[in-house]
Amino acid sequence: MGTRAHEIYDVVGIGFGPSNLSLAISLEEHQENVPAHPTRAAFFERQSAFGWHRNMLLPSATMQISFLKDLATFRNPVSRFGYVSFLHESGRLARFVNNMDFFPTRLEFHQYLEWAASRFTDRVSYGSDVTAIRLPQGAGAGSSEYLQVEARDNATGSTRVVNARNVAISTGLVPRMPDGMERDERVWHSSEFLEKYRRMNPGDLKSVAVVGAGQSAAEITRFLYDSLPHAEVSAIFPSYGYSVADDTPFANQIFDPDAVDDYYYGTDKARESFWRYHKNTNYSVVDSDVIKDLYRRSYDEDVQGTERLHFLNMTRVREVKRAGDETRVLLDTLLDGHTQELDVDAIVFATGYDSMEPSRLLGDLDRYCLRDAAGRHRVQRDNRLVTTPELSCGIYIQGGTEHTHGLSSALLSNIAVRSGEIADSIVGSRPARDRGQPLHAAAV
Numbered sequence: 353m354g355t356r357a358h359e360i361y362d363v364v365g366i367g368f369g370p371s372n373l374s375l376a377i378s379l380e381e382h383q384e385n386v387p388a389h390p391t392r393a394a395f396f397e398r399q400s401a402f403g404w405h406r407n408m409l410l411p412s413a414t415m416q417i418s419f420l421k422d423l424a425t426f427r428n429p430v431s432r433f434g435y436v437s438f439l440h441e442s443g444r445l446a447r448f449v450n451n452m453d454f455f456p457t458r459l460e461f462h463q464y465l466e467w468a469a470s471r472f473t474d475r476v477s478y479g480s481d482v483t484a485i486r487l488p489q490g491a492g493a494g495s496s497e498y499l500q501v502e503a504r505d506n507a508t509g510s511t512r513v514v515n516a517r518n519v520a521i522s523t524g525l526v527p528r529m530p531d532g533m534e535r536d537e538r539v540w541h542s543s544e545f546l547e548k549y550r551r552m553n554p555g556d557l558k559s560v561a562v563v564g565a566g567q568s569a570a571e572i573t574r575f576l577y578d579s580l581p582h583a584e585v586s587a588i589f590p591s592y593g594y595s596v597a598d599d600t601p602f603a604n605q606i607f608d609p610d611a612v613d614d615y616y617y618g619t620d621k622a623r624e625s626f627w628r629y630h631k632n633t634n635y636s637v638v639d640s641d642v643i644k645d646l647y648r649r650s651y652d653e654d655v656q657g658t659e660r661l662h663f664l665n666m667t668r669v670r671e672v673k674r675a676g677d678e679t680r681v682l683l684d685t686l687l688d689g690h691t692q693e694l695d696v697d698a699i700v701f702a703t704g705y706d707s708m709e710p711s712r713l714l715g716d717l718d719r720y721c722l723r724d725a726a727g728r729h730r731v732q733r734d735n736r737l738v739t740t741p742e743l744s745c746g747i748y749i750q751g752g753t754e755h756t757h758g759l760s761s762a763l764l765s766n767i768a769v770r771s772g773e774i775a776d777s778i779v780g781s782r783p784a785r786d787r788g789q790p791l792h793a794a795a796v
Contacts, residue, residue, distance in 0.1 A: 361392045363748075363778050364501045364516035366482045366713065368397035368472075369404055370465060371522040371750035374423040374767045376472050377433045378775035381424075391779060394514060395472070396480040396503045402469040407546040408568060409459050410575045416567070416597070416639065417607075418454040419461070421765050423468055426609065427772040433471070438464045479506045485519055485714055485747075499717070499745050518746035518778050521713060525705035525751070525762060530563075533672055533701060538679045542568045542702035549698075557697045558583050561681060563669055564702030565589035567597070570638040572700055574645055577661055586662040586694060587646075590686065593665060594646070597637035598630070606630045606758070607765035615758035616733055626758060634759060636704075664694075672699065707762060708751035710737075721747070724755075731756040734777040735770060746781060748774050 363379070365372040372395055383390045424431035431437070435456075439445040442463075448456070456464075469476075484502040498515040505512070527543040535541055540548045542564070557580055562573045573587045605611060606626065615626055646661075653659050666686040673680040681694040710729070711718045720743040722730045729749070730738035735757070737747045750770065753761040760766045 359394075359514040360498060361394050361514060361516050363391070363393050363518040363520055363746075364514060365393065365395035365520045365522065366485075366501070367522040367524060368395045368402065368469070368476050368478075369522060369524055370423065370764060371767050371771065372520055373402075373465065373469055373472070374771035375520055375522075375750070375774055376475060377424050377431070377468065378427065378771045379778075380472075381428060381431065381433075382775060382779060389779075391775075393475055394516075395476045396482050396501070397476055397478050398481045398506070400479045400506075402466055402476075402478075404462055404465050405458075405543070406462070407544050407548075408542065408571070409462055409546065410571055411459075413458045413571050414455045414639075415458055415461050416455070416599070417764055419456050420454075422464065422768065423771075424768050426766070427768040433468050435461075435464055438467050441467070477503065477505075477512075480504065480512075481506060482713065483511075485717055487717070488515075497744070516745070518748065518781070520748040520750060520774060521708070521710050522750035523708055523710075523713070525708060528704050528706050529701055530669060530703060533669070536674065538674065538677070538696075538698050539672055540698065540700045542572060542700060543705075545572055545700060552698065554580055555582075559586070559694075559696045560584070561586040561588055561694060561696045561699045562702060563588045563699065564704070565591050565594060565638075566636045566702060566704065567638050567642070569700075569702035570594055570642045570646060572702055573661075574642060574649075577646075577649060584660045584662065586664055586696070588664045588667050588669060588681075588683065590668050591636075591665065593663075594638045594643045595632065595636065596640050596643060597634070598632050599639070603630060603633050606633055607760045607763065609766055609769045612757050612760065612766060612770075613733075616756060623758075630759060634763065705762075707754060708749070710747075710749055710752065714747070717743070717747070726755070728755050734773050736774075736777060746778065748777070750774070 365375060376393060376395065379391045379393050419435045422435040423433055425434045436445065439448050480503040482501060482503045486500050487496050488500050498517050499519060500513050501516050501519060502511060502513050527541045529535065529541060533539065560576050560583055562569050569589065573585060577585045615623055650661050653661060664683065668684050668686065669681060670684045670691065671682040679696050679699060681696060681699060683692050683694060685692060714721065720739045722738045722740065724730055731749065731753050732738055735748050735750065735753060737749060739747065751762055
């Protein structure tokens with residue numbers, strides 16, 4: 353285990369997906385504007401290279417947010433890390449404009465994220481799992497100016513320890529499987545879809561099923577139908593039909609930066625209304641163009657007198673039985689209460705994700721973190737966990753804050769503004785002689 357005395361950072365980021373990448377950009381722009389007061393940052397990422405939902409980079413799948421909701425623009429419209437700068441450097445700006453479309457493909461947006469991440473390779477340790485965050489040995493919470501972050505190199509097994517005045521946890525969402533369902537080479541979660549699909553011989557996939565009623569489920573169903581012209585494709589979902597995502601202008605205001613304040617400072621009744629009236633902007637809903645694509649394929653089959661695209665609506669999966677390469681799915685039909693069986697070569701569960709939960713990573717430090725009446729972490733407006741007075745170091749979380757910051761907490765919509773708020777808080781927590789000017793005042 354190596355501890356380097358000089359490795360004391362203002363912030364150590366755990367995870368280097370879009371959220372902490374955006375934080376790195378915010379801190380970089382602060383340093384550019386206030387060079388006399390640099391902020392030292394380091395990041396650890398378990399993946400061997402930058403990647404964001406790689407297994408859902410399906411052909412023609414588009415983003416569900418505007419390209420302007422990138423890593424920086426809403427915080428700093430003239431940032432050199434904005435999507436327009438990426439297009440200009442890539443030589444595609446004019447052609448992108450000619451598309452007259454606010455929503456790039458997911459593949460192109462991933463290229464943008466990789467482009468931005470490549471500017472920070474000197475600050476990121478890829479292939480590194482953070483195994484612990486703790487107080488220095490022998491130090492009490494009130495006497496230590498920094499925390500120790502321990503990370504294991506996945507290639508060599510060696511361990512490195514760095515000191516951090518603040519940590520920013522952004523380890524991403526956790527794939528959710530229904531109770532009793534285990535993943536294997538024939539039973540997949542959507543988060544691993546393309547990787548598992550590419551391991552298969554397409555000719556061996558004669559019957560496939562997709563479970564779920566949301567965007568990922570519908571996109572995977574369309575992909576399998578188009579990619580496997582010989583296969584039976586079954587879409588299994590508990591609703592009567594796919595529900596359309598509300599992306600109309602007034603509803604979209606729920607993802608504006610100002611809406612975070614309205615949610616955070618609102619009453620319990622107001623927060624409940626946010627979820628009751630606007631959950632259909634993101635949860636278990638599908639873009640209208642994807643719904644129309646699937647319906648058109650089903651209708652064309654009806655015209656042609658063929659059927660290999662099956663919609664098993666009002667249906668839930670009760671059990672998946674495996675016997676060698678055979679996979680038998682037991683289904684409960686909600687309309688009549690009957691059980692039916694379906695034999696498939698592969699089944700994909702597009703059943704969503706659980707929010708990030710930092711307790712395991714925090715270990716003993718979690719006892720200094722205060723919780724609300726429902727047992728959830730209390731979080732300040734700047735995304736810093738509320739801790740007991742004796743813990744002076746900042747613990748910031750990017751994700752897992754839907755209960756305090758609203759519907760956009762797990763989405764890309766507000767990461768540019770949120771990262772600026774976190775960076776402001778980190779810079780503002782340093783001694784006055786080290787701070788320089790506030791980030792928002794310097795950014796533009």
